[in-house]
Amino acid sequence: MPAWVIPAFVTSAIVSLLASDQLVKALERLGTLHGTPQALLGLVAAIAADGPELTSTVTALLAGQHALGLGVLFGSNVFNIAALLGLGSVLAGRVMFHQRVVLLEGVAATGVAGASLAFVSGGVAPELAGVLTLAFFVPYVVIAAVPTQRLPIKSGWKEWLTETLREEGEETRAAYPPPWRATTKHAGATAMVAVLVVIGASVVMEHSAAVGGSALGVPEIVLGGVVLAAVTSLPNAVAAVYLARAGKGAAMLSVAMNSNTVNVVGGLLLPALIGGFALANTGGGTVFAGASYLAMTVLAVLLAYRGEGLGRRSGGFLLFVYAVFLVALVAIG
Numbered sequence: 150m151p152a153w154v155i156p157a158f159v160t161s162a163i164v165s166l167l168a169s170d171q172l173v174k175a176l177e178r179l180g181t182l183h184g185t186p187q188a189l190l191g192l193v194a195a196i197a198a199d200g201p202e203l204t205s206t207v208t209a210l211l212a213g214q215h216a217l218g219l220g221v222l223f224g225s226n227v228f229n230i231a232a233l234l235g236l237g238s239v240l241a242g243r244v245m246f247h248q249r250v251v252l253l254e255g256v257a258a259t260g261v262a263g264a265s266l267a268f269v270s271g272g273v274a275p276e277l278a279g280v281l282t283l284a285f286f287v288p289y290v291v292i293a294a295v296p297t298q299r300l301p302i303k304s305g306w307k308e309w310l311t312e313t314l315r316e317e318g319e320e321t322r323a324a325y326p327p328p329w330r331a332t333t334k335h336a337g338a339t340a341m342v343a344v345l346v347v348i349g350a351s352v353v354m355e356h357s358a359a360v361g362g363s364a365l366g367v368p369e370i371v372l373g374g375v376v377l378a379a380v381t382s383l384p385n386a387v388a389a390v391y392l393a394r395a396g397k398g399a400a401m402l403s404v405a406m407n408s409n410t411v412n413v414v415g416g417l418l419l420p421a422l423i424g425g426f427a428l429a430n431t432g433g434g435t436v437f438a439g440a441s442y443l444a445m446t447v448l449a450v451l452l453a454y455r456g457e458g459l460g461r462r463s464g465g466f467l468l469f470v471y472a473v474f475l476v477a478l479v480a481i482g
Contacts, residue, residue: 150361151364154360155357158354158361162380165204165346166381168343168347170384171343172200172344172347199411201350202381202382203412204352205218205381206218206417207420208352208355208356210416210420210421217358217362219269219417220373220434220435221416225378225381225412226409226445226446227441227445229382229405230467230471231445231468231471233401233402233404233405234405234467235467235468236386237464238467239464242460245457246453246454246457248454251450251453254402254407255453256285257410261286261413261414262409263281264281265282265418265443266443267281268421270436275418278418278421279418282414286410293314354380354381358372358376362376370432370481371434371478375478375479406446409446433481437481438478445467445471445474448467
């Protein structure tokens with residue numbers, strides 16, 4: 150293995166994660182200055198926080214390293230659920246969820262996860278997978294961005310959504326660091342620089358991991374789904390500890406589901422539609438990873454809805470399932 154691989158990987162990972170943190174803060178400040186709805190602001194912040202995963206995934210896919218890219222994507226999403234919901238619940242003892250928030254977040258997240266699995270398994274064409282994804286993602290974005298009273302739906306649904314967004318908004322304010330004092334110009338400049346740094350550092354991180362994994366004979370799906378997925382998702386593990394101690398259940402759920410949805414939309418389906426690439430010969434590991442992502446999403450939503458929250462037992466079960474996923478992925482890979 151080349152001597153530069155480990156220093157390059159470690160340095161680029163640290164730089165990418167730090168730049169991603171600055172990007173989140175800058176976008177949070179811009180949103181606060183311009184009165185962005187809290188639900189939409191949480192979605193935008195998720196995009197920023199997912200910069201390392203998104204860039205690593207897209208870089209690998211465009212380079213033809215499909216198993217590596219899909220490993221990062223699905224591995225990160227499974228890790229997010231295990232860390233934010235599993236680890237968070239274990240640390241807190243019990244985290245309460247509003248059932249309305251679970252339904253709102255869960256329907257969109259499950260639909261997007263299902264569409265991604267259908268795509269990577271070859272069940273549907275990229276165009277159809279894109280349509281299915283947008284059918285779940287676009288309504289969620291509209292609900293988050295447009296005032297409820299302006300939506301063309303029945304009054305009963307408007308009341309339900311208003312209450313749901315209120316409950317979610319109160320807690321998601323704590324999901325991200327408070328915006329630092331900065332002007333629009335300063336925050337905008339910081340965001341632009343941070344984006345460039347995240348992209349550059351993540352490309353180096355993905356390339357160094359690919360070179361090192363190839364030299365050591367590590368399968369791409371294992372390298373992406375275990376190593377890169379965990380490294381790029383470390384901020385979510387930190388967020389799990391913070392949110393769990395603060396008792397912000399709705400925030401934990403929102404961050405986990407938004408992060409995963411953004412990863413799929415921005416890291417897989419949009420590049421596939423725009424770039425027109427076809428997934429071929431990715432192996433059974435990628436389908437297993439995609440199926441695990443869908444299964445973990447459904448499991449987390451069902452546990453959270455049925456129990457109106459997650460306790461140590463259900464959180465520990467999510468962590469156990471994640472451990473099984475890692476062992477199985479290594480065995481398959």
